[in-house]
Amino acid sequence: MRRILVLAVFGLTTIFNSAFAQSSHSIKGKVTDNSGKGIQSVTVSLLKAADSSLVKADVTDENGAFEIVIAPAGKYLLNYTMIGFERIYSAPFEVKNGQGYDAGSTTLQAAANKLTDVTVTSRKPMIEIKADKTVFNVENSINATGSNALELLQKSPGIQVDNNENISMKGKTGVRIYVDGKMTQLGSQDLAAYLKSINSNDVEAIEMISNPSARYDASGNAGIINIRLKKNKKFGTNGSVNLGFIQGVTPKGNGSVSLNYRDKKVNLFSNIGGNLGRQENTLDLYRVQRDTIYDQKSTNWSDNKSLNAKVGADLFLNSKSTLGFLVTTNIANTDWSSESNTNITYKPTNQYVKKLVALNTIPGSRTNMNSNINYRYTDSTGKEINFDADYGLFRGTGRSFQPNNYLDNSGNMLSRVVNRNYTPTDIDIYTAKVDVDQPKWKGKLGYGAKFSYVKTTNTFDFFNDINGTPVKILSRSNSFTYKENVNAAYVNYQRQLNPKWSLQTGLRMEQTNSEGVLTRADGVVQADNTVKRNYLDFFPSAALTWAVNQKHTLNLTFSRRIDRPTYQDLNPFENKLDELTYEKGNAFLRPQYTNTVELSHTFKYMLNTTIGYSHVKDFATQTTDTTNNATFVQQKNLATQRILSFSIGSPLPIAKWWNGYANIWYNYQMFKGKIGENEVKTDIPMFGAYMQHSFTLGGGYTAEMSGWFSGPSVWGATWKTRSLGGLDLGFQKQVLKKQGTVKLSVTDIFFTNPWTATSNFGGLYINGSGRNESRTVRLAFSWRFGNSQVKAARQRQTGLETEAKRIKG
The missing domain is CATH 2.60.40.10 (Immunoglobulins)
Known part of the structure; x- marks a missing residue:
């Protein structure tokens, strides 16, 4: 087939x-x-x-x-x-x-003065505002040094990362994360773990695209974030070495080596990097459920070891054809552990009942591998054809050992329950796509097609520990298999109508076939054991640009997009986190659809102002609910979400030695729907800001100050959070005849990143707070060697684009 x-x-x-x-x-x-x-x-x-x-x-x-x-x-x-x-x-x-x-x-006439030993240095601005995207050039940022990719996103203009490490853009969830043009096929937990394993030394830039064209997959109602990794840009043999040390609550280290070779016939490139260290964070939850108060304080540790490798080749067959091969691998071992103490009190009399001391140890491993073969053809007429064939896999394992000890007021053991589970996940992804661009009808015509097939198998084996022997509980163990095939085709056309007006319009068609099968270990068949879906959708997009004069440009855009559920969110079985908390999937979770229209104004090619409106149908979000004395979280569809948005941003060339960038955004979210029998109707204003300043101090020294702020906002539909932010300061010195760089930075100087949030819904009140190692001191050294002739490398996207956001650990 x-x-x-x-x-x-x-x-x-x-x-x-x-x-x-x-x-x-x-x-x-x-x-x-x-x-x-x-x-x-x-x-x-x-x-x-x-x-x-x-x-x-x-x-x-x-x-x-x-x-x-x-x-x-x-x-x-x-x-x-x-x-x-x-x-x-x-x-x-x-x-x-x-x-x-x-x-x-x-x-051409030779310059009057003979040039000898000339080094050409090209430096991009930290933040670039383009017609279709905003670009954060990470390799030029001092304060980005030593960060991982998830931390880089938090530092990016208009991007937020919440307490559960879910990513949103300008207050809108559903953003899709791409790496080198390939969508990551991971859900929130595994995506966060993967991004943490990518070091900033390996990142060239982060591109934020709020309204993608029909060429892109329709997934992602908030738009696309593309993390562009570094690649060879020079003729000859060259490379770089990067080393970093980070001191937070605990010490951490990272390093990477890249080696490249390029001539007229071939481009060979490679990179290997690793991270090592322990992360610590705390979580406090004060929960009032019915007549009982649960006051939980916990500390979590994550011991991380990760290795990233990238190997590729471009073969320049002739002046028109290029054949490319690319393999990327990420291997991470993460030993996660936690210790929590929960005091349980009878609310009417404030009488102490007992204490739950819960320990949890989860040694785990994750392996991502993607392979791509690409053929690119271009000719003198301006026609370009790209064909990609891809195979990707994800393998994840986890074993949880979870003793729960109930103690009286004197610390004596009342009872003990020990739970264990085993949760392997296997995902295989196959894609093939073709994209064609060519001059046509006084403009540029693009069209193409894509086939994707994804199979994921999630096993959840639950055990009770009886006298030190794990006994499998069949009624709580299952295997969930999910298969999905998406066939897509698109057409896109752009044209400069006259010197002042330009148009881009497109239509994408996606036909989806999916089947989820739950096999319970006890053989019980339920109504949601098998869920099949087949649907056909059309996704139009358009952009109209008017260059009013030399100073003013207006741009009007529209797009329709879809967000399909993550694979684990569809698994209807329960995963017990501790005796009082568990998470549960929803096999009947529907995709959500978003229509977005935006109007932007650009003044003097610098100051960019955007207003927008989004309407989301079948809005899906994580909800908190109760059963007996336990609390569980589950993804559910609400009725609608509407968002009014505003943002303004601009570079700030203050002086020859001082450049900056500032961005502020605001949106007003309106939720309306039901969670169970409870009505949800909430209107929430949200706002935030980002700024960055770079200083050329002379003598090879530069400095940078950057910061972000997010005002009171909402997570999901029921959690309201207080404001938070961070301010970073860094210095850089060029050494070794400008081939080496030493960077020193301090992050979250005023320790304003810890979060506080409350939820009061459906008879359950929760006041939560937490912090991670946001305040750190970072020292980094990089050394570049080899040929220094600047030669742009070709950029290409692989075919694994839409199938990558939807694996959740």
Whole structure:
């Protein structure tokens, strides 16, 4: 079946290519030196004659020749630049419909002063605001040093990470996390563990896309966050070494090594990195349920050992075709343990009843592996074809040993219950996709198709400990198998209608087939043992841009998106966390759909202001409920969620030695629905801010101050949290002839990151608080070696994009 679908994809591509073939406008020329010899690697930029704005650029080949292909006719000029030569502009010229233009031969003159031992340093701004996304350039941040990827997200503009390490963007949940263009196929707990194993030394940038086009998978109502890892950008052999030390409550360390080789025919790249250390956090929960008070104080420890490896190759078959291979692996061993003390009191008389002392030890391991083969074709007409075939796997194991001791007021043992469980998870993901882009109808036409198949098996074996011997409890043990197939196709078109107006519009179709089967160890068959679903959805998107004048630009966007449940959230069985708390899946959890419209205004290409409205149908969130004297959490669908949003952000070039960035956001969330028999109707305002300042101090020294703030907000639909934030300060010194860097930073200086939240719903009141090791001192050293010629590496996305957010530990 899969072979048939892949062949069908290739067939569709061939048909589309034939149907949409067209002529385009080509601008050709050659660049030579005074002797008439062609000069390689000259940057040739095509500019609009009216305002000198960039249209497209090319780099000359080994013979000094270049060719720039454009769709619209018009008046242009050319700009020639290269280190060691004088910059040259051509005279304006006109490209007429159906005709090309020959720029002839252009001679560059050597610069007046001979350049020797010149090092070209290119430094991107910390925060870049682009038409379709905001980019946080991590490799330029001092305060990002020593952080893991989850901490980097918390430092990113408009991103929040709550107490359960769920990620939201501008107050909206349902954001999808991509790594190098590939969506992570993990749920909240395993996703958080995976992100913690990625060190900031391996991260180049974080891209935040609030309204993705039809080219992207429709999953993710809050948009997309793409974590772009570092990749070779230079000819020759080169690499880097990074070492880091972190002191919080406990010491931690990290390190990575990268080695790359690139020439005209091949690009080989590799990276290996690791993290080692213990994390400590605390959690306090004061719970009032019926006539009883449960006052719980717990401390959790996580001993982490992780290894990340990335190996790839790009083979440049000819001037049009590239074949790429990529394998990434993440192996993590996490031994999690906790100790909690819960005083139980009879509320009417405030009489002490007993104390629960609960210990929990969970040694666990997680393995992620993704392999990709990519073929890319480009030609002189501007057509580009990308084909990707991917296989990904996730293997997770966990064994819990959980003694629960009930003590009287004098500390004497009243009773003891010991629970054990074994929870392996296996996930296999297969995808194939093709994407085509080409000039068409005076614009750019994109279309493609994708096939994905996911199979996940979750085993939950529950044991009672009888006199030191684990005895499997069949009524509480199960195996849950979930299979999902999504077939998708899309078309996307963008065009510059005239000098002031541009349009992008697209439509994506996704057809989903899924089946979840619960096999109970005791053989009991229930109504939710098997749940099948088949549905077809269409997801339109559009963007209209109006360049009012040189100072003002307006952009209007619309998109419809879907969020499918995580695989473990569909497992209807119960997982006991301790004697008083457990979590439970929901086999009837439905996907949620979001319609979003946004209007943004850009002033002088810097100040960006956005207002938006989102409507979510079948909004799904984690709820807290009770049964007898226990509390459980479960994902449920509410009726609707509506969000009004506002954000404003801009770079701040204060002085030559002082640059900054500031962003503030606000949204107003309106929930309306039911949890069981209880009505939920809540209107909640939320706001936050992010700022960053970098200082060039001279003598190879730089400094950075960055911080974030999130006002009182809501987690799920019932938890209300107080404000929190953090302020970081760092210094950097270049050493070893600027090939080495030493960085020292302090995070969360004022210790404002600990959280406090309350929930009062359905007869259950909870006041909770917690903290992690947010205040740390970090020292890092990096050394770069090898060839220093700058040469951009090709960027590509793999095919495992939508299937990766939905594994939950």
